[in-house]
Amino acid sequence: MVKKARVIYNPTSGREMLKPQLVNILNVLENGGYEASAFATTPKPHSARDEATRASKEGFDLIVAAGGDGTINEVINGIAPLDYRPELGIIPAGTTNDFARALHIPRDDYVEAARVITKGNVSKMDVGKAYNDEITNYFINIAAGGFMTELTYNVPSDLKTIFGYLAYLVKGAEMLPNVKPVPMHLKYDGGEYRGKASMFFLAMTNSVGGFEQIVPNAAMDDGKFTMIIVKTGNLVEMLQLIAKAFNGGRHIDDPRIIYKKTNTFEAFPEDESRLQINLDGEYGGDAPMKFVDLKQRISIYSNLKTDDISESSSVAPQVKNAEKKFVKKVDELPSDSEK
Secondary structure, eight states: EEEEEEEEETTGGGTTTGGGGGHHHHHHHHHTEEEEEEEEESTTTTTHHHHHHHHHHHTOOEEEEEESSHHHHHHHHHHTSSSSEEEEEEOSSSSSSSSHHHTEEEEEESHHHHHHHHOOEEEEEEEEEOOOOSSSEEESSEEEEEEHHHHHHOOHHHHHHHHHHHHHHHHHHHHGGHHHHHHHEETTTEEEEEEEEEEEEEEESSSSBSSSSTTTTTOSSSEEEEEEOOOOHHHHHHHHHHHHHHTTSSSGGGEEEEEEEEEEEEEEEEETOEEEEETTTEEEEEESEEEEEEEEEEEEEOOOOOTTTTOOOOOOOHHHHHHHHHHHHHSOOGGGGOH
C-alpha cells in the first residue's frame, strides 16, 4: 500500500521562496514512496493546526511542516493531542529555524530538507505540554517567561526576514537596559524558587533563538526539560551571563542561575504581576501555567544519528565572530570592585 504524505506549507515563509520549490519537494516525496499532496496555510487562525489534525484523522502516514518555527508549532499542536500521530518531517523556511537547526536539517535548501525525510532516519522525540484551566498548548522547542517573551514579540517581522538570527542580537542589546526582574513562584521536580527573576526557560533542544550554548546538554528524547531560571536583572550581570554562555556555556554553574533537568514545572505570578508565557516564540497565554514533558511523543525525521540527538549543530562564521566580539567587550567592563 502506498503511504500518504501531506505537506502543510506557509506560502509567505522564506521571503516567499518556498512556494516555487513546492513541485520539487513533492517530487522528492513521490520518489521516496509517498503519494504526496500539499496544503497552503491561510490567514485564518490555526490554519496549519487544523489541517494537521484533519490529515491525522484521515490516516495520513506523514505530515511535513514547511515554514518557520510558528508553522512547525501549529502542526505539532494539531498532532500531539491525538491517539494516532503521523510521522513528522520538517522543511525550515523561517527566521531562526531553531528546531531544524537542532535536528541538523538543511536550512538553506528546501529540496535537500525534503530528502532528509526519504533517508528514513526517524526518531521519537519529546513534546512539551503547557496548560491551565483555560487553555492547553504544545511546544517542541522552548517555553519561557519574563524578558525573553518580550524580545521575540518585539523583533519586527521585516527585520527578522532580512537579518534573521542577528536581528535577535540587535533587539536583545537594545532591550537589555530595560530588563527588570519580576516576582515569580516557580516549582520544579525536587525544588522551587520564590523571588525575583528576569526570565525562565524550559528548553527541549540546544538552540534557543539561534543561540546554541544556552542549554548545552539539552536532549530531545529524555522526558525532561532543561530548565534555566535567571535570578538577576542587573545589566552588567546579564551581559556577563550572556558572555559566559557564548564562551563555552559556562553560565550554567553561575550562582545567579538555577540550571537543572525536570519533567514538570509550574509558574505563578506574584504580587499581581503579569507573567506572559512564550511557546516556541509565540505568545502562549499568561501564568499560572503548568508544564509537562511528554516523552518521545512524536516520531520526527532528522539528520541526527541515533546516539547524538542532543549534539550541537554548526554556527555561521559571522555569528561566531559577533559572539567573540561580544565576549571581549564584556570582559573589558569594570567589575564591581573597580567602580
